[in-house]
Amino acid sequence: xxxxxxxxxxxxxLDHTSLRQKIRDVAVTRERILKGVSLRQLAGALKxxxxxxxxxxxxxxxxxxxxxxxxxxxxxxTGCLHYVDPDDPDSRYARMIVTFDNGHRLDYDNKRMLGRxxxxxxxxxxxxxxxxxxxxxxxxxDAFDERxxxxxxxxxxxxxxxxxxAGLGNTYTDEILFQARIHPATPVDALNPADRKRIxxxxxxxxxxxxxxxxxxxxxxxxxxxxxxxxxxxCPRGNGTVHRSRVAGRSAYYCPACQPRAGRKR
DNA sequence: ACCTATGTTATCGC
DNA sequence: GGCGATAACATAGG
Numbered sequence: 001x002x003x004x005x006x007x008x009x010x011x012x013x014l015d016h017t018s019l020r021q022k023i024r025d026v027a028v029t030r031e032r033i034l035k036g037v038s039l040r041q042l043a044g045a046l047k048x049x050x051x052x053x054x055x056x057x058x059x060x061x062x063x064x065x066x067x068x069x070x071x072x073x074x075x076x077x078t079g080c081l082h083y084v085d086p087d088d089p090d091s092r093y094a095r096m097i098v099t100f101d102n103g104h105r106l107d108y109d110n111k112r113m114l115g116r117x118x119x120x121x122x123x124x125x126x127x128x129x130x131x132x133x134x135x136x137x138x139x140x141x142d143a144f145d146e147r148x149x150x151x152x153x154x155x156x157x158x159x160x161x162x163x164x165x166a167g168l169g170n171t172y173t174d175e176i177l178f179q180a181r182i183h184p185a186t187p188v189d190a191l192n193p194a195d196r197k198r199i200x201x202x203x204x205x206x207x208x209x210x211x212x213x214x215x216x217x218x219x220x221x222x223x224x225x226x227x228x229x230x231x232x233x234x235c236p237r238g239n240g241t242v243h244r245s246r247v248a249g250r251s252a253y254y255c256p257a258c259q260p261r262a263g264r265k266r
Numbered sequence: 267a268c269c270t271a272t273g274t275t276a277t278c279g280c
Numbered sequence: 281g282g283c284g285a286t287a288a289c290a291t292a293g294g
Binding site for chain 3: 032076078093110111112113114151152153154157248249
Binding site: 003076079160162170217 | 270271272273274
């Protein structure tokens with residue numbers, strides 16, 4: 001499930017479970033997950049070191065491992081972290097296993113192998129290299145408006161563009177547009193300033209609430225779209241049914257009654 | 267067998 | 281340079 005709120009949840013989980021413990025060993029079960037770093041280099045940077053602090057930008061999680069090195073985790077569509085007891089088996093899709101001196105392990109899971117593990121000297125340089133925009137919870141209203149106006153295309157694909165703001169994915173853009181009552185296919189240049197401001201406000205509200213419930217859609221308020229995000233489900237506002245369509249190659253769920261196709265003249 | 271799935275990246279054509 | 285469409289990556293579930 002990893003979009004910004006889930007990554008933030010992983011970050012806090014890592015902080016609570018794994019910080020400041022001496023690392024005894026690092027194992028990688030599928031080397032494909034390593035990007036720009038060898039297992040030998042990664043193990044060299046981690047062994048006998050510890051995780052000192054964490055930082056998140058969009059969907060990327062950086063872990064300070066000391067000596068000026070940062071391990072950067074990306075989770076793809078199916079990644080997560082598990083802290084397991086010495087007696088417990090590793091989770092089934094553990095691709096990297098960090099063992100601490102106390103015998104506990106932190107598993108980096110990635111079922112579909114779409115996530116990557118990096119080792120960098122400077123997280124900010126990586127953010128530049130990946131052309132990530134400001135984090136979706138850090139950007140201010142004016143900067144958001146300015147960046148949004150400078151893009152074209154459908155609002156849903158623009159919000160998912162990590163170079164505009166970093167952190168939004170397919171499900172939370174649906175929720176934000178539902179809350180803002182804007183059709184996902186609306187061209188950005190058809191939005192007026194009030195629409196853009198509403199999107200900004202709803203973006204913050206939705207992301208904060210999702211972090212509160214640790215990214216579990218079923219714990220989102222029943223009045224939100226996410227617990228009802230399936231084709232034919234009843235709109236939580238009682239306005240009709242949830243529809244699915246295809247926007248920029250991804251499924252978009254929305255309520256046509258609440259989110260009418262908007263023109264310039266609304 | 268077919269379609270779908272929370273992400274990113276590359277390619278092609280306009 | 282930007283945009284949409286498409287496929288690819290790898291794996292599972294309906």
